[in-house]
Amino acid sequence: MRSSVLTALAALSLTTTSFAQTPPVLPDDQAQMKAHVLFLASDALRGREAASPEYRIAAEYVAAQFSAAGLAPAGDAGGYLQKVPLVAFHPADHGDVVLTRPGTAPQPFVFAEDYTPGAIAGAARTTLDAPVVFVGHGLVAPRYKRDDYAGVDVRGKVVALFAGAPASFQSEERAHFQSPATKAAIAAAHGAVGVIVLSRGTLPPGGGGWDRARTTWARPDGTGEMQGAPMLATLSAGGAAKLFAGARTPWKMILAKASDGEARFTAEALGTNLAVAIRTAFEPGTSANVAGMIRGSDPALGKEVVVLSAHLDHLGVKAEGTGDLIYNGAEDNAVGIAALIEEAKRFKASGKPPRRSVLFLAVTAEEKGLVGSDYFARHPTVPIRSIVADVNLDMPILSYPFEDMTVFGADRSTLGPIVAKAVGTLGVTMSPDPDPAQGIFVRSDHYRFVQQGVPSVFLWPGQKGPGKAATAEFFAKRYHQVSDDLAQPIDWAQGIRFVNANYAIAREIADGDARPRWNKGDFFGLLYGGYGAKWSWHLAFTFPAKAGVQ
Structure with missing residues (x-):
């Protein structure tokens, strides 16, 4: 009896201590965003490697969240998933x-x-x-x-x-x-x-x-x-x-x-x-993209589609070693997927459908060479000519209060001024590429839409103020490392700011009178025959479309 009482008291003591150590309760919007990342970056999903059983669970989770956000299925056969046949x-x-x-x-x-x-x-x-x-x-x-x-x-x-x-x-x-x-x-x-x-x-x-x-x-x-x-x-x-x-x-x-x-x-x-x-x-394998859509309300513009994309996969599990072997991929890119889901919910909560249709797309096999986005861009579930823009969310670093946004590709199309106007309403400015030598514009999923002639941008929190040091630390210590997990500092308030900024951008594109267009003479617009970029037959022959970067 005494032993049982002592055991119970010890348990109560531990419970009390646990409550005392519980972090402050987050506001609902931050808690919801964190919840997505807690699941997607959990050890149970074993790094979400494309074509793995755990990736399929992650895809089903995103499909369920798209459904809860009021998105119509936009995958294969009336569902949210688009089958992607892979081969190693x-x-x-x-x-x-x-x-x-x-x-x-x-x-x-x-x-x-x-x-x-x-x-x-x-x-x-x-x-x-x-x-x-x-x-x-x-x-x-x-x-x-x-x-x-x-x-x-x-x-x-x-x-x-x-x-x-x-x-x-x-x-x-x-x-x-x-x-x-x-x-x-x-x-x-x-x-x-x-x-x-x-x-x-x-x-x-x-x-x-x-x-x-x-x-x-x-x-x-x-x-x-x-x-x-x-x-x-x-x-x-x-x-x-x-x-x-x-x-x-x-x-x-x-x-x-x-x-x-x-x-x-x-x-x-x-x-x-x-x-x-x-x-x-x-060696064959099968994976899936996840696609959901809000239908546009305008009789004419509603036939046009704005794509909001983010990659769902990460690197899986280390083949050998001891200790922590799971590449959880919290920032890369569970946070981006969480932002995509919460952005979809913003449209539903607004009570005002967009004028253009908006397609939310979580793609597979980005880490294997932008494969899932390439498959979607070549086998779209909506007519490719109806897609007028892509805004891509990949690995936003949310460990600091960002003061600006870096928008790769902003200077190549009319999306640049649209994005500047949208983020300006939130008190955020746009900054140029801080490291042009990296060629980031051609290294994430939006580029597969660029290769189909679609004006596209890729957004990151910028490097003003504390951003430069925080970004450098992430790349030095956590990028493609097992340390990209929930133990790292993630400021969920910044996550909501990022969602709000992206919602403002998507809303501005979807509701604008003019279709986004490439700047006249832009290299990529000319290269891939993009809308507004004065087509050149000589370039079309010299640099065939779909000559992508892997």
Whole structure:
């Protein structure tokens, strides 16, 4: 009996202590936002990796919240989910790369010493035997007076090129041009059948990471979606020297010149063939985007759609190690999804439907290369031509009282002034990109809408006042780390300010008289045939649409 009493008293003492340590009760709106993040970033969801059972639970949770917010289903077959077929792909083995030159015996290249094979999404087996043409960095950029393909015919041939793009290019445009996908698309537009990437040094020991799996969305035959010429292999400087042996321009001269990032090369046929055989292994998976819609009230404008997007997936669980192994992804991007849900509730609570329709979209596989958003943009559940804007929420850092907002892409379309007006009513200003070299504009899900010609912006709390230090700390200590969890400081009041700012932006776009349009002459507007950007047939041919950044 005495023991039981003491046990009960001890329990009561612990309960009393627990109550004493409970944090202050949050206002309802902050508590609701926090509740979403508590669930989505919990250990139980094991990092929400795309195609995992835990990701499916997260998707069902978002679908339920969209329903509670009064959104109509906008996924497949009258539901909230859009099935996204995924496929992971990687080289099945080392492959074969053999150099042939008239009058000499075939010369096999040595794996990990001379080359590492590419991962080719579009075919289980890729074989070819074709002449090789050197094309510098493989760029064609008329506005920079750059054509690395000038003077050569690469139809039916393999192009050899260096990675990267000149630092003198505008930062977002440079990020586009240095993308392997862009280089592959330019090569294909000129008729090339494959791409070889040239290195200026040695390859990592053992080919380091050569067999790493990549992910894209799957075609009906089980292979992966692929744009452009296949990336066949990466050559070391030693392998490149073998390739250039006997060429008009010696490899030593090319290599010395390549140290200058602004260097221009004269394209030339190398007088050699490469016989390449690459085998690719595929592992299928299934994931889902989540889509809900508020129908527009205006008889004409209601046919137009404003998309508000955020990615739901994160990195899953570490493959090995001890201790905490779960990438919870609280800021990246449970907070963004929570903001999306709470923004939807703002529309319902207003009692006033928007003039344009608004589609709320939680996408999968962002962490695997913007895959879910690419799938939606290519297989939209509403006509792609009806989508007039995308506003993307990805990893808003909410550990400080933000004084401004950074809006990537604001200077490229009329969305910039719309956003400035909306956030200005909340006492928040807009600031320019604090680190243009990062090319953030092409690195999140909104870019997949840009590639379909849709004016788009991506918003972050800005770096005025305490923002710069807080942002730097997050990237140094928590970005893509297991420490991006609920133990970090998240200021839920700032979360509500972020929701309010985004609601004001979405409402301004949805209710405005004029459809958002690209600024005339904007690079991306021209590149992808966007509304208002004076289409150029020359650019359309030179830079095929959908040459995206992975």
